[in-house]
Amino acid sequence: MAGPGSDKLLRAKDLVKVYKAGEVEVRALRGITMEVEQGEFLAVTGSSGSGKSTFMNILGCLDIPTSGSYWIDGQDVSKLNRNQLAELRNRKLGFIFQSFNILPRTSALENVELPLLYNRTVNAKDRRQRAHDALIKVGLQDKITSMPNQLSGGQQQRVAIARALINNPRLILADEPTGNLDTRTSYEIMAVFQSLNDKGITIMMVTHEPDIAQFAKRKIVFRDGRITVDEKITNRKFAEEELKHMPALAVEETV
């Protein structure tokens, strides 16, 4: 356990990612060094093409860096092979995507169960129970057997959040989780995030929207493959408070 990142949840050192698009080399990341502590709620912003999505993909073990190293929970990720990366994703990470990425024609419960199907240590009974609990945690107790086409965008995103939560991850990575949602629904998702974060779950969230970033505790800004700003959020917004001042619009979005 005595590695350079053992005391932090996440530590990146000189991460470089170069894409080769034909003759042209695109330097998406030009040396990223940063740390994330247990219990943080981090917003990652930046214009498109700044490298923030590449950074998230690498942290999420979906992509591998050209050079540099990083540690998740003290484990040196850059030394892992494809299968070990898959196992790390399965056990320690939860993903939330802009386009929800839940399986079509599959009930909310079965969607949430998905990560546990790839975890041999969990039996069928526990799997079902945990999926149930996760759906209740995100306020979908009435939609357990619903199909995605019966769910609104916000509800689908909550299914995705429940899926990300089910394996009790050390870190939740959200890539533009509110990008496809209206303001009220976005705030509701932020309310879920903040309440999860209050329970000690570490969240890293990429977002374009400055007001969404205000819900986090810390903000980093990407520009041309480098981190230009890394600061604590000063006037942090709280989703529950904000929602009280908003007119109730969507009836089906009752938490």
Add this chain to the structure above:
Amino acid sequence: MRVANLILVAFRSLARNKMRTFLTMLGIIIGVGSVIAMLAIGEGSRVNIQNSIASLGTNSIMIFPGAISHGGVRMEAGSVQSLTKEDAQAIAQQCDLISYVSPVVTKGAQVIASNQNWRTLCIGVYNDYFSIRGLNLSNGRLFSASEHRSAAKVCIIGLTVSNSLFGEGHDPVGEYMRINTIPFRIIGLMEKKGQNTFGQDQDDVIIAPFLTVQKRMLSTTNVNQILASSSTAAAMDDATDEIIQLIRSRHHLKDTDEDDFTVRTQADISNIFGSVSKVLTILLASIASIALLVGGIGIMNIMLVSVTERTREIGIRMAVGAKGRDVLIQFMIESIFISFLGGVLGIAFGVTASSMVARFGGWPVFITPFSVVLSFVFSTAVGLFFGWYPAQKAAGLNPIEALRYE
């Protein structure tokens, strides 16, 4: 990875696309079904031929005159009258392995009873003939020794002859009829035997004592054929040799001479027809295998399309922790299951199709367990083989690219 979970995953994804799953399966169903039906038809015709050959008589050995060569010119079997009833008697007395022997003479006959007449075949034989051919009387009796000796004008008739002359349901025993103007008393009626393989009605026959036909109707000393049967099937070859040696010595043939007779066993005949029906079966089965192969390619086709169509799904699975191997196994299970269930349904389809052929086509079918196992194993192997490539393709996907796939 727990395989049970992957089976669950595979089944859920098949259940989500029931129509596609079924259509993919259809190729295998038809393939397996036609293999089973074709083999059943082929096997049925083989069994049918075997049965008809067996109806010629169990362990029977046929000795025909002829096959003589004069100065190297070989003559057709039967073209030379070289067998006599003494040959038959000698076989009966001297061949230990032979249990029954009968000389056979045949004569076409016009038979007349009251105002009806019929054209049929009249054969003259010993009582042994009935044992060799497995003929039984439904009514009446066999010929007595004195009837044989005296060339008595008595006969036993087949059902077709009886029905033609006396009408159906009438017992002909005791009736009189004329065979080529000679009056005969009918002393027996044979049980129905039906058609043989060659479409010949085995009930359209009159049997009379050997001497009656030979002396009264043919006025000859030769016989058309000698029919014998060995005591056991195993003794068939030795019995045949015994007969050949005996007749050669009786005909005073030198070692260098060729036989002036031909011996055929029931086994020879069944071999000839057996190989014909085998060729037929192989032909039918190979056509059906092509259907099965096409079904397998259908699986590969659908699975490949499915991999492309489900790229995003694969990406999601990988993002939440599915390893390449998990995806591979999932897709393999899907294609094996399709071909497995397709095989099961195909067997049901093949059995149904065969019984339809049997019922409406009047063609005998016989489904062998071997053909069921063969097509089942083959169809599952098809799923395994053709499922591998698409599954491999799915497993090799890059998670990020798969997730971004639109």
